[in-house]
Amino acid sequence: xxxxxxxxxxxxxxxxxxxxxxxxxxxxxxxxxxxxxxxxxxxxxxxxxxxxxxxxxxxxxxxxxxxxxxxxxxxxxxxxxxxxxxxxxxxxxxxxxxxxxxxxxxxxxxxxxxxxxxxxxxxxxxxxxxxxxxx
Amino acid sequence: xxxxxxxxxxxxxxxxxxxxxxxxxxxxxxxxxxxxxxxxxxxxxxxxxxxxxxxxxxxxxxxxxxxxxxxxxxxxxxxxxxxxxxxxxxxxxxxxxxxxxxxxxxxxxxxxxxxxxxxxxxxxxxxxxxxxxxxxxxxxxxxxxxxxxxxxxxxxxxxxxxxxxxxxxxxxxxxxxxxxxxxxxxxxxxxxxxxxxxxxxxxxxxxxxxxxxxxx
Numbered sequence: 001x002x003x004x005x006x007x008x009x010x011x012x013x014x015x016x017x018x019x020x021x022x023x024x025x026x027x028x029x030x031x032x033x034x035x036x037x038x039x040x041x042x043x044x045x046x047x048x049x050x051x052x053x054x055x056x057x058x059x060x061x062x063x064x065x066x067x068x069x070x071x072x073x074x075x076x077x078x079x080x081x082x083x084x085x086x087x088x089x090x091x092x093x094x095x096x097x098x099x100x101x102x103x104x105x106x107x108x109x110x111x112x113x114x115x116x117x118x119x120x121x122x123x124x125x126x127x128x129x130x131x132x133x134x135x
Numbered sequence: 136x137x138x139x140x141x142x143x144x145x146x147x148x149x150x151x152x153x154x155x156x157x158x159x160x161x162x163x164x165x166x167x168x169x170x171x172x173x174x175x176x177x178x179x180x181x182x183x184x185x186x187x188x189x190x191x192x193x194x195x196x197x198x199x200x201x202x203x204x205x206x207x208x209x210x211x212x213x214x215x216x217x218x219x220x221x222x223x224x225x226x227x228x229x230x231x232x233x234x235x236x237x238x239x240x241x242x243x244x245x246x247x248x249x250x251x252x253x254x255x256x257x258x259x260x261x262x263x264x265x266x267x268x269x270x271x272x273x274x275x276x277x278x279x280x281x282x283x284x285x286x287x288x289x290x291x292x293x294x295x296x297x298x299x300x301x302x303x304x305x306x307x308x309x310x311x312x313x314x315x316x317x318x319x320x321x322x323x324x325x326x327x328x329x330x331x332x333x334x335x336x337x338x339x340x341x342x343x344x345x346x347x348x349x350x351x
Contacts, residue, residue, distance in 0.1 A: 073317065088324075135329055
C-alpha cells in the first residue's frame with residue numbers, strides 16, 4: 001500500500017494539515033475571531049465606539065395563548081401549502097378590490113395607490129428592490 | 136459561519152467509489168472497522184437491476200430456491216440493493232460466536248447469510264407458492280406487483296419506521312402541536328412585509344431613513 005493510502009488510513013505520519021486553523025489552536029499570542037460582525041467604529045485613538053443602532057434587538061411578541069409548539073404530532077398528514085407567488089398574492093389581496101371598484105364604476109387607472117401600487121421604492125424603510133432587509 | 140457550512144455538507148456523506156457493501160449499515164462501528172477509508176477491494180460484479188424494477192422489500196414473504204434451505208419460506212429482514220442481496224429470517228444460516236470475551240467464549244448463535252435476488256422468489260399470498268412477479272398499473276393508476284402465474288396482486292408490505300413509531304398510535308407529548316392546530320390556516324395574505332407588520336403590531340415608529348449607498 002502506498003504512502004497516501006497509509007496516511008488516509010489513520011493519519012499516522014503527522015498532524016492533519018487540511019483541518020482549519022481556528023482560534024482554538026496555536027499559541028496564546030494567536031488571537032483571531034470567529035467571524036462576528038463589528039458593531040461600531042474604531043477611532044484613531046484605538047477606542048471602539050459602539051453604534052447602538054447596529055446592536056440587534058429582538059422584538060419578541062407575547063406568546064400567551066399561542067397554540068403552536070416546537071414539535072408536530074406524528075399523526076399529522078404530510079403535505080404543504082402551495083407556494084406564495086406574486087400572482088397568488090395579487091389575486092387574493094388586490095384583485096377583489098379592483099373588481100369591486102370596476103363594478104361600482106369608481107375605478108381610476110391613474111390612482112392605483114389605494115390598491116397598494118408603489119411607483120418608487122424611494123423613501124420607504126423596507127425597500128423591495130433593491131432589497132434592504134434580511135428576510 | 137464556516138462551521139455551519141461544514142456541518143451542512145457533512146449531513147449527506149457520499150460513499151467512496153469502489154465501496155464494497157456489506158450487511159452492516161454504513162456509519163456503524165462494525166462497518167467502519169470492515170471498510171476503513173482508503174480501502175480498495177476487488178470489484179464485486181452485480182447484475183444490474185433498475186431502481187424501478189426492484190420487487191422484494193423488507194417484510195415480504197419469499198421462498199428460497201437454492202442453497203441449504205431450498206424450498207423454505209420466510210420473511211425478508213434486510214435488503215441490500217447495491218449487491219442484489221436479500222437476508223431472509225432464519226434461513227441460509229451458519230453459526231458463529233457473539234460477544235466474545237477473554238475468558239468467555241461467547242454465545243453461539245445462528246446468523247443468516249444473504250441470498251442473491253435470483254436465488255429467491257416472491258410468494259403468492261393465497262397460493263403460497265413461488266411466482267414470477269411483474270410491476271403493473273391498476274385501473275386507478277396505482278403501481279402494484281402482479282404474479283404472472285395466477286394474476287393476483289401481491290400487496291406491498293407495511294413499511295415500519297426505523298425508530299419504531301406507529302403514527303396512528305402516537306400519543307402527543309407536552310411539546311407536540313396537535314393535529315388540528317398544525318393544520319389550521321391562520322395566514323392572511325397582505326401587501327405589507329413581515330417587518331412592517333411587526334412594526335404595526337408593536338407600535339414601533341421609525342422616521343429615520345438609511346443613508347443612500349452605492350455598490351457596483
